[in-house]
Amino acid sequence: xxxxxxxxxxxxxxxxxxxxxxxxxxxxxxxxxxxxxxxxxxxxxxxxxxxxxxxxxxxxxxxxxxxxxxxxxxxxxxxxxxxxxxxxxxxxxxxxxxxxxxxxxxxxxxxxxxxxxxxxxxxxxxxxxxxxxxxxxxxxxxxxxxxxxxxxxxxxxxxxxxxxxxxxxxxxxxxxxxxxxxxxxxxxxxxxxxxxxxxxxxxxxxxxxxxxxxxxxxxxxxxxxxxxxxxxxxxxxxxxxxxxxxxxxxxxxxxxxxxxxxxxxxxxxxxxxxxxxxxxxxxxxxxxxxxxxxxxxxxxxxxxxxxxxxxxxxxxxxxxxxxxxxxxxxxxxxxxxxxxxxxxxxxxxxxxxxxxxxx
Numbered sequence: 443x444x445x446x447x448x449x450x451x452x453x454x455x456x457x458x459x460x461x462x463x464x465x466x467x468x469x470x471x472x473x474x475x476x477x478x479x480x481x482x483x484x485x486x487x488x489x490x491x492x493x494x495x496x497x498x499x500x501x502x503x504x505x506x507x508x509x510x511x512x513x514x515x516x517x518x519x520x521x522x523x524x525x526x527x528x529x530x531x532x533x534x535x536x537x538x539x540x541x542x543x544x545x546x547x548x549x550x551x552x553x554x555x556x557x558x559x560x561x562x563x564x565x566x567x568x569x570x571x572x573x574x575x576x577x578x579x580x581x582x583x584x585x586x587x588x589x590x591x592x593x594x595x596x597x598x599x600x601x602x603x604x605x606x607x608x609x610x611x612x613x614x615x616x617x618x619x620x621x622x623x624x625x626x627x628x629x630x631x632x633x634x635x636x637x638x639x640x641x642x643x644x645x646x647x648x649x650x651x652x653x654x655x656x657x658x659x660x661x662x663x664x665x666x667x668x669x670x671x672x673x674x675x676x677x678x679x680x681x682x683x684x685x686x687x688x689x690x691x692x693x694x695x696x697x698x699x700x701x702x703x704x705x706x707x708x709x710x711x712x713x714x715x716x717x718x719x720x721x722x723x724x725x726x727x728x729x730x731x732x733x734x735x736x737x738x739x740x741x742x743x744x745x746x747x748x749x750x751x752x753x754x755x756x757x758x759x760x761x762x763x764x765x766x767x768x769x770x771x772x773x774x775x776x777x778x779x780x781x782x783x784x785x786x787x788x789x790x791x792x793x794x795x796x797x798x799x800x801x
Contacts, residue, residue, distance in 0.1 A: 536649030
């Protein structure tokens with residue numbers, strides 16, 4: 443009887459030589475199979491067609507610090523400037539815990555229900571230690587993020603003043619070109635240097651809390667002077683009376699300030715983002731503001747463009763200075779001398795600036 447020619451399943455089989463799978467030919471095949479990166483023109487066309495993927499990719503290019511991405515990003519911005527639509531830019535700020543994300547979701551849903559297209563540029567705080575950000579606004583705005591007429595873009599604040607991402611101004615231009623007619627900009631709400639967000643919006647909304655010491659803060663200048671409206675949030679449950687009292691205190695505080703250049707008198711309202719109470723009142727206040735200050739808004743935007751030209755020059759000079767290799771070498775040397783008190787910081791700075799002028 444002949445032995446069966448069928449091989450046993452236990453028989454060892456020759457393995458695959460891994461060297462072949464990692465060869466240059468294999469790598470080339472993988473690279474060729476990858477999707478080609480879209481050009482600036484392709485991304486621009488995608489933005490004009492309200493393609494959220496194209497808009498997101500273009501914003502990523504704008505936020506990139508890679509010099510190769512800068513040229514491409516500038517091409518996109520230039521093309522988008524020609525396709526800007528009539529929009530309303532609203533800045534929203536307030537201390538951490540005031541309920542900014544919950545408010546923005548309720549406000550955004552109200553606007554999309556009215557047929558508006560809303561873009562939310564949410565800026566999350568960046569850790570000064572790990573340099574990381576949570577970027578959890580999409581998670582907190584679960585309902586709004588599913589809305590077809592809404593676009594949410596969280597960005598890290600980095601070390602920029604007022605908690606406004608370095609490229610927020612350019613991102614606004616892209617969102618407007620994509621057809622979003624209401625741009626909401628949420629700041630970190632640190633209560634300092636909010637000039638940055640104020641200089642890129644038409645209407646500035648300050649969210650406040652009752653019973654948290656915010657009434658006393660209302661007497662202070664600064665951010666209160668910038669606000670076009672103040673909304674006392676979380677006016678619900680046992681906190682309703684406290685919110686009413688806070689509203690009275692803030693209204694009194696506003697009388698201490700001189701009238702605004704545009705003639706607008708800031709309003710104080712109360713709302714509950716959770717219960718959706720008072721949200722429509724805030725939108726009606728925005729509409730009234732736009733009607734009464736329509737001629738001034740155009741003038742304000744021209745001034746904002748001037749401001750951002752100066753800011754961009756300053757930022758670029760700073761970037762060029764610190765990225766210069768000669769300056770980097772000398773900076774390390776002078777830092778050591780400053781730390782050991784061999785030279786003052788002011789003299790060291792003067793040396794570096796003089797050196798930079800000669801390069």
